[in-house]
Amino acid sequence: MTETLEHTAFDVQAIRQHFPVLNRVVKGKPLVYFDNAATTQKPQVVIDALADYYKNYNANIHRGIHSLAEEATAAYEATRDTVQQFINAQHREEIIFTRGVTESINLVAYTWARTNLKSGDEIIISGMEHHSNIVPWQLIGEMTGAILKVIPVNDNGELIMEEFYQLLSEKVKLVSVVHASNSLGTINPVKEIIDAAHKVGAVVMIDGAQSTVHLDIDVQELDCDFFAISSHKVYGPTGIGVLYGKRALLEAMPPFMGGGEMIKDVSFEKTTWNDLPYKFEAGTPNIADTVALKAALDFVSSIGKATIRQHEDALLKYATEQLQSIEGIRLIGTAKQKVSVASYVVEGVHPQDLGILLDNQGVAVRTGHHCTQPLMNRFGIPGTTRASFAMYNTKEEIDVMIAGLHKAIKLLR
Amino acid sequence: MKSIAEIEEEIVDDFSLFDTWDEKYEYIIDMGKKLKPLEDEHKKEENKIKGCQSTVWMVSELKDGKVFYRAESDAVIVKGLVSMLIRVLSGHAPKEIIDAKLEFIDKIGMKQHLAQTRSNGLLSMVKQMKLDATVYQAKQE
Incomplete structure (x- = not known):
């Protein structure tokens, strides 16, 4: 195992130097940050980009004629170009800035779904969705009479694809599934899902909250209709996200929110909408965080996702082996294809107790249902302890968690 | 019968013997x-306390003008906190x-469990205990 890590050209200690927060001491111990699926830490370049914006060219964008406004507009729009390249979108106006994945999904729900769905239509989601990819569709279902159908999950935490094909029919108008599960790490076969859904004429939305940081995303190759991204899970700032949508669909959709920026002409009799992408970006946007998102994506690209993935996969493999050596531990999520998420339960031990005692060792993990209560019910558990790994994590940190687990379990049992 | 403040002081004294967080948690787990x-x-x-990552029943x-509480949780540390x-x-x-001011929680270094209401629910427990007392107080008047 050690060999695999050493043989990569990847220098994790050099990477760690970019992340100031990793120098933190928690409860007298060096921080071990394993809550990356919740949010990743920020490299210095992102922090600098934020400060630089406010220090040097803070201005409201698009309408200003002065130099600062032009600089701010250029930086804001440069991020759009970077995102376009990052996910290989065909057109830059297919990139809509939102507050995050939750808003991206709600945007599609309240515009596309609300105007296109009618009573008796069906929406397919999966049994491993985050609440943010369940609740908006339930709300739209109540408004339109559309019915929610769920692809079940097997004991390994994989979608049962036979059941998905059973659910597919002409009635299905929308399929919205998560690319990689936040609770289990499972990578879903989204390409297969998208192709099959298109055959029955359904539109497909992919929740890329967890996948974008780990996997290469090519929306043209995937051929998905919508794809949602969260900045803060890709080493970027909080409060900013992306909705990718195919241009023809976005053009046909009504606006989500009304206000400044999203209009062409306003009179009390009639208002006309601005062109894409501005039609969906009402009001002054989150300029600073959008500008800094570019720094995060450039940082990831400069290291290379394939290199990062190799490191994270090695960490996941090592963590999985080490966890399995602990008596009474049960891994939740043993899919063949996984991103670097290790979720587990320990017999006779409540996840919350484990979380508190691991924090006491400086180890930050997430405990609970991870906003996927239906999935936890599927496994008959109230929640799990989840360790999720990022580019800056090390094998030694996993050793600290394992030692902490042994200590905690001994105390708690 | 000791006053609430006196019992709080006792707990603070108990905790002053501990040098490390490990010892504090060992003690709390033991009480749990x-x-x-x-x-x-x-x-x-109806006896569940909302706002906890773990389940607490209380x-x-x-009896004779005094309130008596009993509680349990599926998580041991929470049980220890509620037992205090x-x-x-x-x-x-x-x-x-x-x-009751319940300053002992801060003094023994467990204030974080008050702040993190979503995951730990100590605050919800305190609220529920005080709410029960308020109801009994109203009934007595």
Whole structure:
């Protein structure tokens, strides 16, 4: 195992130097940050980009004629170009800035779904969705009479694809599934899902909250209709996200929110909408965080996702082996294809107790249902302890968690 | 009968013996393990305290003008925390419970469990205990 890590050209200690927060001491111990699926830490370049914006060219964008406004507009729009390249979108106006994945999904729900769905239509989601990819569709279902159908999950935490094909029919108008599960790490076969859904004429939305940081995303190759991204899970700032949508669909959709920026002409009799992408970006946007998102994506690209993935996969493999050596531990999520998420339960031990005692060792993990209560019910558990790994994590940190687990379990049992 | 403030002081004294967080948690876990289990009949929806990552059930009764609490949780540390709250508040008059400052929580370094209401729910427990006391107080008047 050690060999695999050493043989990569990847220098994790050099990477760690970019992340100031990793120098933190928690409860007298060096921080071990394993809550990356919740949010990743920020490299210095992102922090600098934020400060630089406010220090040097803070201005409201698009309408200003002065130099600062032009600089701010250029930086804001440069991020759009970077995102376009990052996910290989065909057109830059297919990139809509939102507050995050939750808003991206709600945007599609309240515009596309609300105007296109009618009573008796069906929406397919999966049994491993985050609440943010369940609740908006339930709300739209109540408004339109559309019915929610769920692809079940097997004991390994994989979608049962036979059941998905059973659910597919002409009635299905929308399929919205998560690319990689936040609770289990499972990578879903989204390409297969998208192709099959298109055959029955359904539109497909992919929740890329967890996948974008780990996997290469090519929306043209995937051929998905919508794809949602969260900045803060890709080493970027909080409060900013992306909705990718195919241009023809976005053009046909009504606006989500009304206000400044999203209009062409306003009179009390009639208002006309601005062109894409501005039609969906009402009001002054989150300029600073959008500008800094570019720094995060450039940082990831400069290291290379394939290199990062190799490191994270090695960490996941090592963590999985080490966890399995602990008596009474049960891994939740043993899919063949996984991103670097290790979720587990320990017999006779409540996840919350484990979380508190691991924090006491400086180890930050997430405990609970991870906003996927239906999935936890599927496994008959109230929640799990989840360790999720990022580019800056090390094998030694996993050793600290394992030692902490042994200590905690001994105390708690 | 000791006052609430006196019992709080006792707990603070107990904790002053500990040098490390490990020792503090060992003590709390030990108290959690020793907490008398609640009968299954009490473990029902209306006795659950909301806002906890773990489940806490709590019941109270008024006897001779004093409030007595009993509780249980599926998580041991929470059980330990609730057992301390019971030790401090149980057996006192409603008015005393309502007025209790519960500064010991901060003094023993467990304030983070008050702040993180979503995951730990200590605050919800305190609120529920005080709410019960308020109801008994109102009934007495």
